[in-house]
Amino acid sequence: QKEVEQNSGPLSVPEGAIASLNCTYSDRGSQSFFWYRQYSGKSPELIMFIYSNGDKEDGRFTAQLNKASQYVSLLIRDSQPSDSATYLCAVIPGGFGNEKLTFGTGTRLTIIP
Amino acid sequence: DAGITQSPRYKITETGRQVTLMCHQTWSHSYMFWYRQDLGHGLRLIYYSAAADITDKGEVPDGYVVSRSKTENFPLTLESATRSQTSVYFCATGTFEQYFGPGTRLTVT
Numbered sequence: 001q002k003e004v005e006q007n008s009g010p011l012s013v014p015e016g017a018i019a020s021l022n023c024t025y026s027d028r029g030s031q032s033f034f035w036y037r038q039y040s041g042k043s044p045e046l047i048m049f050i051y052s053n054g055d056k057e058d059g060r061f062t063a064q065l066n067k068a069s070q071y072v073s074l075l076i077r078d079s080q081p082s083d084s085a086t087y088l089c090a091v092i093p094g095g096f097g098n099e100k101l102t103f104g105t106g107t108r109l110t111i112i113p
Numbered sequence: 114d115a116g117i118t119q120s121p122r123y124k125i126t127e128t129g130r131q132v133t134l135m136c137h138q139t140w141s142h143s144y145m146f147w148y149r150q151d152l153g154h155g156l157r158l159i160y161y162s163a164a165a166d167i168t169d170k171g172e173v174p175d176g177y178v179v180s181r182s183k184t185e186n187f188p189l190t191l192e193s194a195t196r197s198q199t200s201v202y203f204c205a206t207g208t209f210e211q212y213f214g215p216g217t218r219l220t221v222t
Contacts, residue, residue: 034211103156
């Protein structure tokens with residue numbers, strides 16, 4: 001079992017709708033969770049991080065964490081064509097004091113105008 | 114002030130040659146990381162460094178060597194390049210939240 005799993009997509013969402021991206025992780029001791037956006041041919045760009053159970057909102061983005069289910073998600077409201085990218089979920093396994101990120105393989109999101 | 118830079122951005126080399134990829138950061142972050150990104154595998158950690166003169170292996174270290182004599186620089190050397198090392202290489206820096214350089218696209222022929 002991979003440590004961090006994502007549906008590779010592609011996920012197609014109409015412009016203006018909510019895009020929902022999901023990620024599961026295997027290490028129950030994980031404490032830190034990150035979402036990166038990567039445009040084609042570019043480097044990953046950090047868009048959100050979450051440490052506590054529940055929701056964390058930043059503009060059109062909401063990260064959701066459920067440690068009991070080992071599940072983290074990213075919601076993008078009012079999706080725009082510029083949101084079309086690959087979204088990478090990353091986890092720091094094994095609790096605090098471990099600085100190494102483990103990445104999922106990413107979900108490719110396409111926003112349809 | 115570019116934050117984190119990588120050079121070269123593109124490199125073509127032959128099998129068996131030594132290649133060094135450079136990474137430089139201006140933030141004075143303690144931690145620096147090298148990843149490779151391949152289709153189907155995502156980002157995989159090659160080596161990381163917690164501080165100058167402190168380095169450790171990641172998930173895929175074989176065939177690579179790193180050094181870190183100064184906080185701001187973290188070069189990655191392929192001692193004898195192989196075709197399987199054709200990839201996009203990213204350097205990153207930061208604690209918990211990592212920030213990535215623009216990447217180096219390496220082709221080994």
